[in-house]
Amino acid sequence: MTSVPTVTLNNGVSIPQLGFGVFQIEPENTREAVRVALETGYRHIDTAEMYGNEKEVGQAVRESGLPRAEVFVTSKLNNGYHAYGDALAAFARSLEDLDLEYLDLFLVHWPLPGVGDFVETWKAMEEIYRSGRCKAIGVSNFQPAHLERLLRETDVVPVVNQVEAHPYLTQEAVRTFGRENGIATEAWSPIAQGKVLDDTVITAIADRVKRSPAQVTLRWHLQRGDIVFPKSVTPARVAENFRLFDFELTDEDMAAITGLNRDERIGPDPDTFNWIP
Numbered sequence: 001m002t003s004v005p006t007v008t009l010n011n012g013v014s015i016p017q018l019g020f021g022v023f024q025i026e027p028e029n030t031r032e033a034v035r036v037a038l039e040t041g042y043r044h045i046d047t048a049e050m051y052g053n054e055k056e057v058g059q060a061v062r063e064s065g066l067p068r069a070e071v072f073v074t075s076k077l078n079n080g081y082h083a084y085g086d087a088l089a090a091f092a093r094s095l096e097d098l099d100l101e102y103l104d105l106f107l108v109h110w111p112l113p114g115v116g117d118f119v120e121t122w123k124a125m126e127e128i129y130r131s132g133r134c135k136a137i138g139v140s141n142f143q144p145a146h147l148e149r150l151l152r153e154t155d156v157v158p159v160v161n162q163v164e165a166h167p168y169l170t171q172e173a174v175r176t177f178g179r180e181n182g183i184a185t186e187a188w189s190p191i192a193q194g195k196v197l198d199d200t201v202i203t204a205i206a207d208r209v210k211r212s213p214a215q216v217t218l219r220w221h222l223q224r225g226d227i228v229f230p231k232s233v234t235p236a237r238v239a240e241n242f243r244l245f246d247f248e249l250t251d252e253d254m255a256a257i258t259g260l261n262r263d264e265r266i267g268p269d270p271d272t273f274n275w276i277p
C-alpha cells in the first residue's frame with residue numbers, strides 16, 4: 001500500500017498530505033465515492049456541513065472497517081453559525097451527523113468579514129478544541145489580515161488555513177504568512193476544477209515525465225508543501241490522483257508551474273464573500 005507523507009501540525013497532530021474532497025458530491029453518491037477513496041488508500045476526507053453529505057461520509061468511514069484513528073476527517077462550520085453559541089451547536093450537529101466520536105479537524109469555513117465577528121467565532125472554536133472532541137482547529141479562506149487579528153486577539157493558533165490554490169492562484173502572501181506563523185496551507189480546488197489541465201506548460205511537463213496533467217499539478221502542490229484533497233466521482237481518476245509518489249518534478253518544472261500564476265480565482269473572494277446559505 002502506498003504510504004502518503006504526513007504533515008505535522010502546530011499542535012503535534014499529523015495529517016496525511018493527500019486526501020479526498022467531497023464538495024459537489026451528491027449525498028446519494030457520497031458513500032460510494034468515499035468507499036472507493038478509502039479502498040484506494042486515501043486516509044483523509046475533507047467535508048463540510050455546507051456540502052450536505054456529512055452523514056454519508058461518516059457512514060462510509062464506519063463501514064470501511066478501518067480503525068477510526070487511521071482516517072483523518074475534516075469538517076467545517078457553516079456560514080450561518082458564526083455566533084458563539086451557534087458555533088458550539090453546529091459542531092455538535094456535525095459530529096452527530098457524521099456519527100463519529102470526534103473530528104480530527106474542524107474549520108471556520110469562511111471569515112465573512114461583513115457579517116459578524118470571526119474573533120467571537122474563533123473563541124467558540126477554542127472551546128470546541130478544549131472539549132477534546134476535536135483534535136485540531138483551523139480556518140478556511142482567511143486572508144493574512146484576518147489571521148493577524150486571530151493571532152493578536154485569541155489564544156490558539158489555527159493549525160491550517162484552507163484556501164483556493166492552484167497554478168493560476170499560487171497564493172504566495174497567504175502561504176508566506178502561514179509559514180512564518182506555523183499555519184499549514186491546505187489547497188482547495190488543487191487542479192482548479194480541471195481548468196489548468198490543458199495548460200501547455202503543464203501538458204509539456206506531463207508528456208516528459210509520462211504522467212497526467214492532474215498528477216503533475218498535484219505533485220507540484222505536494223512538493224511545495226501544500227495539503228491537497230482532490231475531488232472525483234470517477235474511480236479511475238481517484239486512483240490516478242493517488243499515484244503521486246513514484247515521480248518527482250525538477251526545480252525548473254516547479255518554477256515553470258509557479259510562473260503560471262495570474263492571481264485568478266475560480267471561487268469567491270474572501271474579503272467580500274458574506275454569503276449565508
Ligand SMILES: NC(=O)C1=CN([C@@H]2O[C@H](COP(=O)(O)OP(=O)(O)OC[C@H]3O[C@@H](n4cnc5c(N)ncnc54)[C@H](OP(=O)(O)O)[C@@H]3O)[C@@H](O)[C@H]2O)C=CC1
Binds near residue numbers: 020232233
Ligand atoms: N474551503 C473551501 O471553501 C473549499 C473547499 N473545497 C475542498 O477542496 C476539494 C477539492 O476541490 P474541488 O473544488 O472539488 O476541485 P478539484 O480541483 O479537486 O477538481 C474537481 C474536478 O476535477 C475533476 N477531476 C478530478 N480528478 C481529475 C483528473 N485526474 N483528471 C481530470 N479531471 C479530474 C472532477 O471530475 P469528476 O468528479 O467528474 O471525476 C471534478 O470535476 C473539495 O472537494 C472540497 O473538499 C473546495 C472548494 C471550496
Ligand SMILES: O=C(O)C(=O)[C@@H](O)[C@H](O)C(=O)CO
Binds near residue numbers: 023048050109267268
Ligand atoms: O466548497 C466549498 O467549500 C465552498 O465554500 C464553496 O462552495 C463556496 O462557498 C462557493 O463556491 C459558493 O459559491
